[in-house]
Amino acid sequence: MFKTWEKLPAQSQLELDTFIAELRYNDDGLIPAIAQQHDTGEVLMMAWMNDRSIQETLNTGQVCYWSRSRQTYWRKGESSGHQQKLVSMRADCDGDTLLLLVDQKGPACHTNRRSCFFFEADQESVRVNSDVGSGL
Amino acid sequence: MFKTWEKLPAQSQLELDTFIAELRYNDDGLIPAIAQQHDTGEVLMMAWMNDRSIQETLNTGQVCYWSRSRQTYWRKGESSGHQQKLVSMRADCDGDTLLLLVDQKGPACHTNRRSCFFFEADQESVRVNSDVGSGL
Numbered sequence: 001m002f003k004t005w006e007k008l009p010a011q012s013q014l015e016l017d018t019f020i021a022e023l024r025y026n027d028d029g030l031i032p033a034i035a036q037q038h039d040t041g042e043v044l045m046m047a048w049m050n051d052r053s054i055q056e057t058l059n060t061g062q063v064c065y066w067s068r069s070r071q072t073y074w075r076k077g078e079s080s081g082h083q084q085k086l087v088s089m090r091a092d093c094d095g096d097t098l099l100l101l102v103d104q105k106g107p108a109c110h111t112n113r114r115s116c117f118f119f120e121a122d123q124e125s126v127r128v129n130s131d132v133g134s135g136l
Numbered sequence: 137m138f139k140t141w142e143k144l145p146a147q148s149q150l151e152l153d154t155f156i157a158e159l160r161y162n163d164d165g166l167i168p169a170i171a172q173q174h175d176t177g178e179v180l181m182m183a184w185m186n187d188r189s190i191q192e193t194l195n196t197g198q199v200c201y202w203s204r205s206r207q208t209y210w211r212k213g214e215s216s217g218h219q220q221k222l223v224s225m226r227a228d229c230d231g232d233t234l235l236l237l238v239d240q241k242g243p244a245c246h247t248n249r250r251s252c253f254f255f256e257a258d259q260e261s262v263r264v265n266s267d268v269g270s271g272l
Contacts, residue, residue, distance in 0.1 A: 005255070006247050007268060014262040019255070034170055034179060041177020043170060046233040058259050091262075092252035093245050097182040099253040109229050111142050116228035117235040119141070119155070123194050126150040126227075132143060 002095040016058075020051050024096040030066055031098055035108060038087040038101040044108035045116040047074070049098060054089075061086050063102060082106040107135030138231040152194075156187050160232040166202055167234055171244065174223040174237040180244035181252040183210070185234060190225075197222050199238060218242040243271030 001022045005014065025031050030048040037044055047065040049057070053073060056064045063084035067074035077083030088101040109116040114135035120127050137158045141150065161167050166184040173180055183201040185193070189209060192200045199220035203210035213219030224237040245252040250271030256263045 005264075008264045010264055010267045010270075012264040014255075014264075016257060016259075016261050019257065019262045032168055032182065034182065036177075036179055041172075043172055043179065043235050046168065046170065046228065058257060089257040090253040090265075091255040091257065092182065093247055093249075093254065094252075095255075097252075099179050111229055113229075116230075116233075117226040118229065119150075119227040119231075121152060121155065121194060121225045121227065123152075125152050126155045128141075128144045128146055128148040128150075129226075131146045134146075 002093065005095075006093045019091075020054055022095060023051070023054075023091065023098075024094065025050065028068075030068070031096060033065065033098040033100050035063065035084060035100045035102050035104070037104055039103075042115055043117060044102070044104055044114070054098070057086055057100075058089060063100060077105065080106075082108065084108070109135065112136050138229065141231075142229045155227075156190055158231060159187070159190075159227065159234075160230065161186065164204075166204070167232060169201065169234040169236050171199065171220060171236045171238050171240070173240055175239075178251055179253060180238070180240055180250070190234070193222055193236075194225060199236060213241065216242075218244065220244070245271065248272050 029050050033049045034046050035044045050066045053064040053066050063076045065074045083105045085103040090099040112133045113130045118130045120129050165186050169185045170182050171180045186202045189200040189202050199212045201210045219241045221239040226235040248269045249266045254266045256265050
């Protein structure tokens with residue numbers, strides 16, 4: 001379907017349930033979801049969703065992932081309080097990646113840094129760009 | 137190693153080759169890489185890299201992915217002219233995702249939209265937010 005849908009002009013509308021069903025999940029039924037702070041543009045983390053967590057996220061406005069390590073739904077911030085409120089959900093041209101524009105309360109990373117992307121590589125080495133706890 | 141490295145304070149340095157070797161590739165030897173326009177913050181696309189394309193990207197300053205569909209190196213813009221210049225390469229806390237800050241010439245998407253993330257979902261439907269060719 002995405003080969004057809006990608007040609008649609010701006011403002012075209014698609015039915016939500018069909019769209020969710022046609023997304024290209026991997027063999028485990030999962031699709032990667034990038035979380036970006038909606039106003040600053042900072043990319044915070046990447047995690048995984050399935051069709052039910054996508055539906056729940058749209059319905060509740062609070063981001064729900066699928067935890068691959070714990071094999072269960074992971075309602076971001078449920079234990080830490082560092083919730084992600086959904087501002088906008090997007091999908092890419094071939095339907096195999098989601099982009100979530102969110103409003104992240106406090107740190108997104110389990111190290112309590114604001115963003116998970118704190119390793120910076122250049123041609124010679126890799127540098128840690130922020131301290132544990134700096135997102136609190 | 138990432139369980140140890142994630143605790144390092146800001147400005148800590150790691151050896152590049154060790155870091156690239158320790159990244160958590162999937163069963164196909166690939167790691168997802170998010171491309172973000174460095175100055176506007178726009179998330180442009182997500183694609184895949186292997187250890188050699190990471191090394192090449194750092195060495196040349198031009199982003200090189202691994203194409204899963206064509207099973208070959210994919211030097212972004214080689215045929216289209218829409219090159220991605222690397223500004224900064226980052227990795228996340230558990231080393232299974234890369235974030236590339238890039239300077240994208242023209243459209244990043246094969247539909248010639250600027251960004252691949254042109255499907256916008258809400259609770260009721262999905263809307264196309266830009267026209268084919270609008271990134272040219």
